[in-house]
Amino acid sequence: MDAQDLFRKLGAGAKFDFKRFGKDAERFKKKDGSGADVLAGIDFFGTGKRDVSGCDEDFQQCQKESGEEVDEDAGVETDQPLRPTKRKRGVEAATLKICKKKKKNVKSRKQGALSVLCFSVNRIRHQNRIHVRGTDLPDPMATFEELQEEYKLDPRIIQNLQAAGFQNPTPIQMQAIPLMLHRREILACAPTGSGKTVAFCLPLLAHLRQPANRGFRAIIISPTRELASQTHRELLKLSEGLGFRVHIIDKGADAAKKYGPKSAKKFDVLVTTPNRLIFLLKQDPPTMDLSSVEWLVVDESDKLFEDGKSGFREQLATIFLACSSSHVRRALFSATFTMEVEGWCRLNLDNLVSVNIGPRNSAVDTVDQELLFVGTENGKLLAMRDLIKKGFLPPVLVFVQSIDRSRELFHELVYEGINVDVIHAERTQQQRDNVVTSFRAGKIWVLICTALLARGIDFKGVNLVINYDFPTSAVEYIHRIGRTGRAGHKGKAITFFTEDDKPLLRSIANVIKQAGCPVPDYMTGFKKMHSKLKRQLQKRPPRRTTIRTMPRFLRTKGGASRKRFVGADALAAAEREVPV
DNA sequence: GTGCTCG
Numbered sequence: 148m149d150a151q152d153l154f155r156k157l158g159a160g161a162k163f164d165f166k167r168f169g170k171d172a173e174r175f176k177k178k179d180g181s182g183a184d185v186l187a188g189i190d191f192f193g194t195g196k197r198d199v200s201g202c203d204e205d206f207q208q209c210q211k212e213s214g215e216e217v218d219e220d221a222g223v224e225t226d227q228p229l230r231p232t233k234r235k236r237g238v239e240a241a242t243l244k245i246c247k248k249k250k251k252n253v254k255s256r257k258q259g260a261l262s263v264l265c266f267s268v269n270r271i272r273h274q275n276r277i278h279v280r281g282t283d284l285p286d287p288m289a290t291f292e293e294l295q296e297e298y299k300l301d302p303r304i305i306q307n308l309q310a311a312g313f314q315n316p317t318p319i320q321m322q323a324i325p326l327m328l329h330r331r332e333i334l335a336c337a338p339t340g341s342g343k344t345v346a347f348c349l350p351l352l353a354h355l356r357q358p359a360n361r362g363f364r365a366i367i368i369s370p371t372r373e374l375a376s377q378t379h380r381e382l383l384k385l386s387e388g389l390g391f392r393v394h395i396i397d398k399g400a401d402a403a404k405k406y407g408p409k410s411a412k413k414f415d416v417l418v419t420t421p422n423r424l425i426f427l428l429k430q431d432p433p434t435m436d437l438s439s440v441e442w443l444v445v446d447e448s449d450k451l452f453e454d455g456k457s458g459f460r461e462q463l464a465t466i467f468l469a470c471s472s473s474h475v476r477r478a479l480f481s482a483t484f485t486m487e488v489e490g491w492c493r494l495n496l497d498n499l500v501s502v503n504i505g506p507r508n509s510a511v512d513t514v515d516q517e518l519l520f521v522g523t524e525n526g527k528l529l530a531m532r533d534l535i536k537k538g539f540l541p542p543v544l545v546f547v548q549s550i551d552r553s554r555e556l557f558h559e560l561v562y563e564g565i566n567v568d569v570i571h572a573e574r575t576q577q578q579r580d581n582v583v584t585s586f587r588a589g590k591i592w593v594l595i596c597t598a599l600l601a602r603g604i605d606f607k608g609v610n611l612v613i614n615y616d617f618p619t620s621a622v623e624y625i626h627r628i629g630r631t632g633r634a635g636h637k638g639k640a641i642t643f644f645t646e647d648d649k650p651l652l653r654s655i656a657n658v659i660k661q662a663g664c665p666v667p668d669y670m671t672g673f674k675k676m677h678s679k680l681k682r683q684l685q686k687r688p689p690r691r692t693t694i695r696t697m698p699r700f701l702r703t704k705g706g707a708s709r710k711r712f713v714g715a716d717a718l719a720a721a722e723r724e725v726p727v
Numbered sequence: 728g729t730g731c732t733c734g
Contacts, residue, residue, distance in 0.1 A: 370730060400733065426732040450730080459731065549728055572730060598729040619728065688728050 275318035281500030285325040291316060298328045300353050307385050308345070317342035318504045323478075324350050327442075332477050332496040334448070336484045337504035338511050339629025340605065343480045344381050347444045352382075354442065355415055358390045362412040365442040368466065370450045370459065372420055372576070373583055374603040378446065379418040391415045396423045403427060407434040421451065421462035428469050440470040447602045448479035449622070452488050455686075482602075482629060483508050483622045509661055510625050513632035514612075515639045516664040518656065524692045527615055527643050528559060534641075535563055540610040541592035544600065546627050548616035548688050553595050555694035556615060560593065569595040601626045605633060614642035619688045620681075621654045647689040650676055 271287050272279065291308055294300035316324070319337035326333050327350035337343050351365045367382075369375040379395040386393060392414040396402045406414070406427065417424075427435035443466070445451055451459045467477075477496060479488065484507045492499050510516065521530045531545075547553045550571040557569035568591045570582045585591045587606060594600075595615075601623065609631040618624040624642070631638025644652060656670035676684075 372731085396732095398733090403733095420731055422731040424732090429732090453730085457731085462731065601729085616728095623729090686728070 271321070275321060276505040277318050277322045278503040279322055279500060280502075281331070282498065284500065285329050285331075287321040288316060288325055289321065294324070294328075294349075294353070298325075298353060300349075301389065303388050304349065304352055304385060307387050308349070311384050313342075313345060317346075319343055319502065320346045320349070322502050322504075323347065323480075326500055326502070327351075327476075327478060328353060330354070330476050331500050332492075332498065333500045333502055334479045334489060334492045334496070335502040336481055336507060337502075338509070339482045339626065340511065340633025341482075341504065342634070343446070343482070344378055344605075345385070347446075347478055347480055348378070348382050348385050351416060351442050351444070352386050352389065352391065355391065358392060358413075358415055360412045362436050362439040363394075363406075363414055363417045364439050365416045365444070366424075366437065366440055366466075366470070367416070367418045367444040367446060368421055368424070368451060368463065369418065370420065370447045370602060371599055371604075373579065373600065374446065375418045375420050377603070377605060382416060382418065386416075393418070395419060396427070403430060403434040406436075408432060408436070421459060421466060425462055425465050428465065435469075437466070437469040438471045440472060440475055443467070443470050443475055443477045445477070445479045446481075448481045449483050449485045449488050450481070450602060452485070452491065483625055485622075506661070508622065508625060508658075510628055510658050511632050512662045513635060513637055514628050514662070515637070516628065516659045516662060517639070517641045518652075518659065518666065518670070519641055519643050521643045521645060523645055524694075526645065528694060530643060531556075531560070531613070531615065532563070534613070535560075535565060535593075541566075542586060542589065542606065542609055543593045543611045543613060544606070544609055544630050545593060545595045545613045545615050546601065546618070547595065547597060548619065548691070550597055552616065552691065552694055553597050556595050559694055560595070565593055566591050567593040567595065570599060571597040572599055598623070600630065604630060606630060607633070608636070609633075610639065612638070612640040614640070616688070616691065617642065617644050617648040617651060618655065619685050620651070621658050624655050624658060647691070649673070650680065650684060 268286050271277070271289065275287070277287060288294060288297070291305050291313070295302055295305060317337075318341070319335060320342050323333060323335050323337075323343075323346040327347065335343070335346070337346070347367070351367075355364055367375075367378055369378060375395055379393065382393045393416045394406075394414050396417070396419045402423070404410075424435065427433065428437070445463065451463050454460045479492065481488075484503065489501065492501075519530060521527050545556070547556055550573050553569050553571050557567065560567045568582050568585065570579055574582070582591065582594065586594050612628050612631050614624070614627060618627055628638075628640035628642075631640060642655070652670055653673040653676070656666045660666045660671060
């Protein structure tokens with residue numbers, strides 16, 4: 148155990164109050180002459196000078212992009228401003244290690260070559276906005292082919308990648324894949340639609356090497372069945388021809404027979420929602436055994452860490468405990484970052500590495516974002532009808548805040564002569580599956596949905612996201628609008644707001660502004676919201692009146708001809724553009 | 728407020 152390990156063990160979860168002890172630290176440095184940071188080769192107090200100039204850049208960029216200047220209201224959870232020690236220590240130690248590793252290969256002109264190598268790794272990270280924190284970090288990869296040489300990845304996986312249209316690794320894939328191939332436990336945050344699924348699926352397959360009959364060796368947990376089934380499909384694509392048995396729990400009842408103690412354990416990877424898995428674990432005797440699990444991936448980790456009564460968190464804890472192997476590795480992924488998850492990871496994961504791509508908790512800049520004041524609740528329906536009347540480019544996703552409201556809005560729009568449907572957790576699984584399939588096939592133009600579809604779902608070619616009801620937090624907003632503008636494509640998001648939504652307007656306006664979309668100054672100038680109020684809002688969104696049909700005198704104005712509601716262009720486009 | 732087993 149080196150000094151760093153020791154410090155990590157002793158100081159797990161500890162915060163260094165720089166404000167309080169900064170003076171003492173200075174004194175200590177002066178008295179000691181050489182400085183405290185020299186003590187263990189670590190900059191404990193964040194005051195020491197770093198000797199490798201090129202390596203500092205990454206840190207500064209991270210600091211800047213982490214949104215330190217963004218107010219807390221934005222739901223942008225940042226590191227506390229005066230806690231630089233840990234972060235600096237990590238980055239610095241990381242870069243130092245890289246230099247050390249490279250040192251072996253460099254014989255002449257040590258210093259010069261050293262900084263060049265250091266610089267090139269840093270440049271890759273810098274150019275791709277990869278911010279990484281931890282010790283003993285493997286270099287990011289630049290191409291998928293490198294994996295074949297460096298990690299002996301099965302060439303068939305690379306073929307599958309290419310067949311699926313993945314040419315070059317995205318930033319998150321560049322860094323997360325080598326890390327996981329080194330069996331490192333990671334917390335990874337990367338924007339919506341930036342390739343997180345491949346980032347964790349590929350190392351899983353690589354690490355399993357070949358099918359085995361020891362039971363599940365890798366598990367992926369998703370917050371919704373729709374996301375689980377999407378990830379499952381993605382895994383099948385990547386593992387084609389390799390013989391892996393990739394499973395999804397379709398029905399708990401069947402699964403009991405399939406995976407129980409009498410089964411031949413002929414399976415490798417499981418994708419599931421938490422409660423189905425727990426159902427199997429809690430059978431007597433258990434019909435699921437997780438003792439062979441070597442990789443546990445938590446997708447949408449911040450959602451699955453959500454606390455509260457009947458929240459996901461307890462379920463996740465049960466699953467963590469059931470993965471009883473001492474060799475189990477864990478990886479957590481999400482588009483959004485919370486201090487809670489990070490804190491947990493620091494305390495519970497082994498030699499944690501944090502990877503962040505770009506600024507934390509930000510919306511993608513490929514989405515054209517618009518805030519639309521609609522006055523009152525009735526104004527929303529008017530605005531919605533107006534949008535439909537003007538013509539729109541399907542497919543469109545419309546988010547509302549509750550199941551009841553999704554039903555109500557559906558009843559209002561179903562007579563408009565457009566192909567509209569609705570999805571929420573109280574529809575049957577069959578209905579849910581049908582809706583998703585139809586929407587993917589372009590048969591549904593407007594899909595009304597609850598938070599069920601807010602995270603992870605990859606509908607290719609969603610042109611417009613409408614936030615009919617204001618999101619309950621900036622994080623929720625980022626995920627919702629992330630259903631469009633994926634993988635570099637353009638998208639549009641329109642968010643309705645009324646007087647009632649004023650409390651959260653500022654934080655969401657800040658997210659929009661940060662992504663480079665215009666926002667009126669007065670919105671970001673609002674007073675910051677108390678964090679207490681913020682929590683209340685997340686639990687109890689503003690009460691809204693029922694979505695109902697306009698008074699007759701308003702309706703007849705635009706409602707005479709149903710056909711006119713969808714513009715001719717939109718109709719043609721709907722037929723042309725069939726989303727995958 | 729949303730989502731997460733079975734019957």
